[in-house]
Amino acid sequence: MQFNSTQKRALAWCLIAAFTAVVIWLLAPVLTPFVVAAVLAYALTPVVDWLDDLGRGRIPRLLAVIVVELLFILVVLSVVLLIVPILVKELPLMSEQVPVLMEGLNTSLKPFLAQFGIKFSLDVGSLKAFALKYLSTNFEEALGSVMTSLKLGGSVAFAIFGNAVMIPVVLFYLLMDWRRFVAQALEFVPPRGRATYDSFSSEADAVLGQYLRGQLLVMGVLAIFYSAGLALFGLDLALPIGIFTGLAVFVPYVGFGLGLILATLAGLLEFAATGGPSKALMMVAVVYGSGQFFESFLLTPRLVGERIGLHPLAVIFALLAFGQLLGFVGVLIALPASAVLLVAMRRARTRYLSSKLYQG
Incomplete structure (x- = not known):
């Protein structure tokens, strides 16, 4: 089976990518x-x-x-x-x-x-x-x-x-x-590919920059929101738990879940002699329920999601996949890497739709 020059280059890049992935995993x-x-x-x-x-x-x-x-x-x-x-x-x-x-x-x-x-x-x-x-x-x-x-x-x-x-x-x-x-x-990067590389890196850099700026804004707003909400219910640990929940949303869903567990346990312990479990559960339901709604439908879509274009299912899959492959490092780079891959997929889709293979 004979390969032309384009196929050989593609095969070489695939082998380099596979080798790099194995080295990173090890x-x-x-x-x-x-x-x-x-x-x-x-x-x-x-x-x-x-x-x-x-x-x-x-x-x-x-x-x-x-x-x-x-x-x-x-x-x-x-x-x-x-x-x-x-x-x-x-x-x-x-x-x-x-x-x-x-x-x-x-x-x-x-x-x-x-x-x-x-x-x-x-x-x-x-x-x-x-x-x-x-x-x-x-x-x-x-x-x-x-x-x-x-x-x-x-x-x-x-x-x-x-x-x-x-x-x-x-x-x-x-x-x-x-x-x-x-x-x-x-x-x-070969000289003939510099223009393509510069275009791709500029777009990826813009997406990553928007992601980081948007995520920092979301973290700051949510830290204030959760701290204030828990404090209004009289929770003594409102400040540390609120700040932790706000900062931990950098890892989507996982941070929210950990903050929810911490707030529930702290509320059950603190309100045991006064309001009982019902006050703790009401506090968690109101603060974290409204916080999740606020984050999912207002903050993240406007400050992060619309800028990157990652669907929530893609976020969950990226976290699980990268975490399974690379552990903590994978969770850390899951969303930035997914943003870069998204840019690559957009470009690949555009080239495919304009190719003779698609147009018949």
């Missing part, structure tokens, strides 16, 4: 800090360039990179430092309310299940002792168990620590030399 754990840093560098490079332009050459790029990266690290640390103290403050309250919640659960379920001939009884005394032991303000045993788990899973702890150190280092070098890396990658 090296996924090692590539995690580099992929995370590359995504951050892509998002932060315009800010560094803006500082460069603002200084009109008087500000060294090194200084601009250091300022931008330090500001980004401060934002991440501020979120962590905002959540941790509030959670620590609420643990004693949880230790008091868990037994009350268990008493109420036992009192309400026992007569209800008795109607169906089911005997149900919680050993409230043992559950109280368990809750008081593990939710008390004495963290010595908890700290010991954490240290033991770190010793047993030393590789996991080392990987987390290593990524926390590697990501800022890799991000620094990428921000410093981003233009040079892009220029070196461009050298692999």
Whole structure:
């Protein structure tokens, strides 16, 4: 079977793509800090360039990179430092309310299940002792168990620590030399394909830029919305849970689900002695129901969806497929990669519809 030059080029590119995919799949754990840093560098490079332009050459790029990266690290640390103290403050309250919640659960379920001939009884005394032991303000045993788990899973702890150190280092070098890396990658493109590559990369860059800007706006608005909504119901953990839910929507559906679970558990514990489970369930239904409606039908379609053109089913499939293939790295790059693939599919569709094969 003979292949013409076009078919040979297509076959060569398919083999290169398959080889690259296999290498990425095999090296996924090692590539995690580099992929995370590359995504951050892509998002932060315009800010560094803006500082460069603002200084009109008087500000060294090194200084601009250091300022931008330090500001980004401060934002991440501020979120962590905002959540941790509030959670620590609420643990004693949880230790008091868990037994009350268990008493109420036992009192309400026992007569209800008795109607169906089911005997149900919680050993409230043992559950109280368990809750008081593990939710008390004495963290010595908890700290010991954490240290033991770190010793047993030393590789996991080392990987987390290593990524926390590697990501800022890799991000620094990428921000410093981003233009040079892009220029070196461009050298692999044949001269006759430069026009097509430039057109494709410009369109993909526009789509990715719109996605990042739109997603940041959605995250900020939802963080304020969920924090305010939970606070109106009197939830003490409204601020950290609201901020977490808003920021976690960067991973669609997964972030919303985690925030919903956290708010439900916090509400059940906090309102156990006052409003009971009904107040917690009403809070979650109203805040998260309206929040999901607000996000799905107003924010995401206008700020993200209309700009990218990804259908919700395509988003779900992309998250599952990339997550299955590449784990955390796959989930991280699922939507940006899907946006680039969408550009490629649009162009392939346009070429097919204008080809002789389609027109007969």
